[in-house]
Amino acid sequence: MAANERVLAAAQQFEEDEYEYESLPPNFSLAANMVAGAFAGIAEHSVMYPIDLLKTRMQVVNPTPAAIYSGIGNAIATISRVEGYASLWRGLSSVVVGAGPAHAVYFATYEVVKQAMGGNASGHHPVAAATSGACATIASDAFMNPFDVIKQRMQIHGSTSRSLLDCATTVWRNEGLRAFYISYPTTLAMTVPFTALQFTAYESMTKVMQRRRRPGYDPLVHCTAGGLAGGFAAAATTPLDVIKTLLQTRGTSSEAEIRNARGLMAAAGIIWRRGGMAGFFRGMNARVVTAAPSTAICWSAYEVAKAYFIRIEDEKS
Template sequence: MAGHEKHLPADSPEEEYDYESLPPNFSLAANMVAGAFAGIAEHSVMYPIDLLKTRMQVVNPTPAAMYSGLGNAIATISRVEGYMSLWRGLSSVVVGAGPAHAVYFATYEAVKQAMGGNASGHHPLAAATSGACATIASDAFMNPFDVIKQRMQVHGSTYRSITECARTTFRNEGLRAFYVSYPTTLTMTVPFTALQFTAYESLTKLMQNQRKPGYDPLTHCTAGGLAGGFAAAATTPLDVVKTLLQTRGVSSDPEIRLARGLVSAASIIWRREGAKGFFRGMKARVVAAAPSTAICWSAYEVAKSYFIRVENEK
């Protein structure tokens, strides 16, 4: 990550590396542990807002599942379904997020290192490419868990566990149900992560230049939050399409149940709600993404900083 440089001896043939960046010989296992820690922390803390976002994005919801805003949604769900229902489906995220984020950050660091992104200076192209490669790898693992999560989040879901939801989905719809949204997910998450990583790297560079030397968690928290909120707002239309595809199996609407991919799902939204339909739940998505991304980057940088310190003390 961006930050203050850790200077090598003057006669060293290697390039200087940023203070928080992983050294070239850094342990892959430590990198993956840092990523898993970041993923679980990110998703667990902001999960209720993610549930609200899913419900607000559902096309043609039942009257009981129509909310006028975030505050109304929280109050209604807590009163009717119980406060703990805001965490329904969390186990799917915890099980999937750790390994998926381990793959995510391991890929990110490997590609960034290969492209020279850890060398001193500003490298937005390396950051964007690293983010895109990371999301392609991690989403292949995470997509089935995301499908299960959203099916447990929708209003009226009767699933009691992730295994029950997985078995029922597979029995009724086959393996395809877990990946029907994968192309749409990539269409959304590749630009999302490219935007997020570029903004994060740029903001971190700018903020570190204005602060005293040394590791500064506040910089990563602020830069991560701003980058995540910006990227979330920009990619909301594709997230709405993804939600329709991932929850189609629990919909009572025949047309939605037959949606086959990005184009057919987008046409349903456009025909029924117009352009505004693609921005359902944007406020909830930004509210969830900004702090969750801040938590994710902060947790990742803290873990990385710890492992680097241990490595340097050897």
């Protein structure tokens, strides 16, 4: 009996320790949570940026012959040799400026909704995770979409934009405000299921892996779960990402059909007619290669910042 009591006591302590880390303490400020999210967003997008640039180029419909690549390694080598190594980072300024505030909103919304739905209580709560992730992406994408348009315009082969402001001014002058949000419905159609899948997979894998290791913050758990969840969600939503790329870069095309694409269905029709089903999966390998480590970095950075702030608050109390 004594042995059973010790086992039950250990299990109860495990759940309490897990709850203490996974849930937000009462004195954990929203500002600290937003700082953690901003830190995670900038880290995520910056590290894997060259592969993201390659993904954009591979997804462009009817690219110039100089922008057709046979693989990730070949593409990186070709771009570095022909355009210079610095070109692999063209458009990064838009990500840095936009990702910090957007991810601050993203993770703040995620934590608030998750808390409201009881997702921080001990146990498995996939519905709370999926809902909080969907709400988070709707809020953050409204802010980030214009920056993403600017980023992809600067990433494409032959871009003449010298800076974030130069690109934004050119798009505004030639195409108006609509150009910055033409892809927003498509972005939501992609990022809502992407985030719901990612958050559900992340929360589920984190719970399972934590039970096999130790309670509380474990960087290996969050890094591994984040990478697997991100790669899975990226592969599943690639077709919508291809459509988004066409809409966000349509203003640079020399073809009237592409320049006049008005939304998701029109863009999907163009891709289908020109590439069939395979056209919707262009750049999938690069997208997964980008998303898996990026998501691992994002979650690791967010969780380590979150754990740091929790520890600071605990020391004060």
